[in-house]
Each structure stands twice: as structure tokens, then as C-alpha cells.
Amino acid sequence: AQSVTQLGSHVSVSEGALVLLRCNYSSSVPPYLFWYVQYPNQGLQLLLKYTSAATLVKGINDFEAEFKKSETSFHLTKPSAHMSDAAEYFCAVSDPGNTDKLIFGTGTRLQVFP
Amino acid sequence: DGGITQSPKYLFRKEGQNVTLSCEQNLNHDAMYWYRQDPGQGLRLIYYSQIVNDFQKGDIAEGYSVSREKKESFPLTVTSAQKNPTAFYLCASSISVNSYNEQFFGPGTRLTVL
Numbered sequence: 001a002q003s004v005t006q007l008g009s010h011v012s013v014s015e016g017a018l019v020l021l022r023c024n025y026s027s028s029v030p031p032y033l034f035w036y037v038q039y040p041n042q043g044l045q046l047l048l049k050y051t052s053a054a055t056l057v058k059g060i061n062d063f064e065a066e067f068k069k070s071e072t073s074f075h076l077t078k079p080s081a082h083m084s085d086a087a088e089y090f091c092a093v094s095d096p097g098n099t100d101k102l103i104f105g106t107g108t109r110l111q112v113f114p
Numbered sequence: 115d116g117g118i119t120q121s122p123k124y125l126f127r128k129e130g131q132n133v134t135l136s137c138e139q140n141l142n143h144d145a146m147y148w149y150r151q152d153p154g155q156g157l158r159l160i161y162y163s164q165i166v167n168d169f170q171k172g173d174i175a176e177g178y179s180v181s182r183e184k185k186e187s188f189p190l191t192v193t194s195a196q197k198n199p200t201a202f203y204l205c206a207s208s209i210s211v212n213s214y215n216e217q218f219f220g221p222g223t224r225l226t227v228l
Binding site: 009031032034036041042043044045046049051090094095099100101102104105106107 | 118149154155156157158159162164170172204206211212213214216217218219220221222224
């Protein structure tokens with residue numbers, strides 16, 4: 001079965017520093033991949049998605065992610081963190097056994113210090 | 115403004131009571147979803163619906179029920195059979211049921227059992 005792993009439940013960075021949030025998936029079949037962001041007590045908002053068109057995907061707010069098939073990874077990066085980036089980030093992957101469904105990771109909470 | 119609304123924002127329930135969470139969308143989406151979010155566990159799919167008068171169980175459907183009488187509405191009932199209902203509940207919709215599609219999320223309902 002497909003699974004998705006987000007390494008690090010909490011990540012802390014200084015304002016202006018690089019943000020790197022890790023996501024690995026298990027399927028040997030290249031899936032659809034998504035990153036969502038959740039601000040406190042709110043729903044999720046799509047940051048970006050990979051659907052096989054290009055391995056480097058650019059999203060909103062200067063976030064980007066690179067699909068690496070050899071590493072089964074889809075890590076999220078941002079060159080310079082801003083205080084407003086503090087939120088929880090979820091990686092999600094399509095389920096090859098059931099194309100109706102997304103499987104979500106357990107989330108990574110990003111803290112940004114001044 | 116197009117979007118998804120959920121009500122109420124906070125809900126308190128006594129043990130043994132059924133409660134219904136509301137979800138409405140005006141995006142003209144065919145597909146709707148209910149997720150449960152618990153700390154450290156990410157999002158887990160409860161039920162989803164591809165079209166009016168049709169719905170399928172997700173990964174954790176026991177103790178929950180849904181209906182889809184109108185395209186815009188997908189209410190979730192948390193029954194007394196749900197052993198641990200305290201959680202944050204998120205409703206989402208997408209153009210169609212296909213994991214390629216972006217899911218749009220509502221602001222959530224926080225349910226607490228007293």
C-alpha cells in the first residue's frame with residue numbers, strides 16, 4: 001500500500017533562512033504529489049502539486065518542490081523564510097490502488113524565529 | 115466568493131449523543147470529502163462522495179454516517195458508536211473524484227466530547 005513519510009514533526013528556522021521540509025513516498029509507480037499548508041484552526045490550502053509535467057514544481061509564496069524518482073522524494077523548499085510561513089505543512093500522495101483517494105503525511109510544523 | 119463553509123466552528127457533545135456537522139460548497143464541485151484530523155496523525159478519510167445520492171466509506175468510517183441529497187451539501191453525523199470522536203473535522207471538495215484534482219478545504223469544525 002502507498003504510504004507517505006514526513007521526516008521531522010517540527011522544524012525551526014530563523015527568518016531569512018532556507019526552509020526544507022522532507023517528504024518521501026513508497027510507491028514504485030510515480031504518483032501525483034501535493035503539498036498543503038494549514039494555518040492554526042483553519043483548513044488546508046494547496047501550495048503546489050506534481051503531476052508529471054515537470055520535476056521542479058513552483059508554488060505559491062515562493063515555495064517549490066522537486067520530484068526525485070530515484071529517491072522517491074518530494075521535498076518542499078523556500079529560499080528565505082518569513083514569519084508568516086509559520087504553519088503546519090502536509091505532503092499528500094495519490095493512492096495507486098484507489099485513484100479516488102489521497103494519502104496524507106502526518107505533517108511538519110514549521111516555526112520561524114526572528 | 116466561492117468556497118466551502120463548515121458549521122459550527124466549535125461543537126460540544128455529551129457522550130451518547132449524535133451530532134451533525136454541516137458542510138456546504140458553492141464551487142459546483144461534484145466530489146466532496148470528510149476528513150478527521152488528530153494531532154500527529156495527519157488527515158484520515160472518513161467518507162467521500164462522487165455525486166449526489168452516492169458515497170463511499172473511507173479508511174475510518176465506523177461510527178460515522180453521511181448523506182448527499184444535494185450537490186452543495188455533504189453533512190456528517192458523528193454517532194454514539196464512534197468511540198473517540200473528539201477531533202478536528204475537515205470537509206473538502208474537488209471538481210471530480212480523482213486524486214489528480216486539487217481538493218479545496220473548509221475551515222473545519224472542532225468537536226469535543228464532554
